[in-house]
Amino acid sequence: GAVVSQHPSWVICKSGTSVKIECRSLDFQATTMFWYRQFPKQSLMLMATSNEGSKATYEQGVEKDKFLINHASLTLSTLTVTSAHPEDSSFYICSAWTESSYNEQFFGPGTRLTVL
């Protein structure tokens, strides 16, 4: 099956610093990658949709200048949380989609971010 990796799997940082999370599709080329955030006991909330070579599309209420997304290739998308604050602490999950996957998205293992 399709494999998606994320790095790092967990990170602790100080308030005000920036954190970069990588999402890679290991054995397929992803047309689109999605970034989600999940707070405890809540559903996954889509933050943005990322297509290779174009600007990401952000969901309402998600600050594009705070959550920078770069989708440089068909196998790599990065999310940078800039000037992180404690309220940004969450579980960030990426997923990858390709046209042949019949609407199934393949999820990365997630990155747990804790901002002190």
Added chain:
Amino acid sequence: RKEVEQDPGPFNVPEGATVAFNCTYSNSASQSFFWYRQDCRKEPKLLMSVYSSGNEDGRFTAQLNRASQYISLLIRDSKLSDSATYLCVVNPPNVKLSFGAGTTVTVRA
């Protein structure tokens, strides 16, 4: 109204029991439906797609009711390993997925 709503549970059942729960969705144009399973602090994993005629995968049965806009999941002969949060996922007419908040199932020995 949320796009996808689920009973959060928890459903606490003994091993061997049958447990069933529903999920409702608001977008009548939704085309694809899925049940994902999420273990604590892990990513969601596809459990099964839900087809119009209903479908079964081993001990798991999924049903779709388009008229009432809900899908259901039934787990027969529950195992301890079935303990997880089950996410109802709906795909409106675009690539994005809408996730329910999940139904927690705990199977006890």
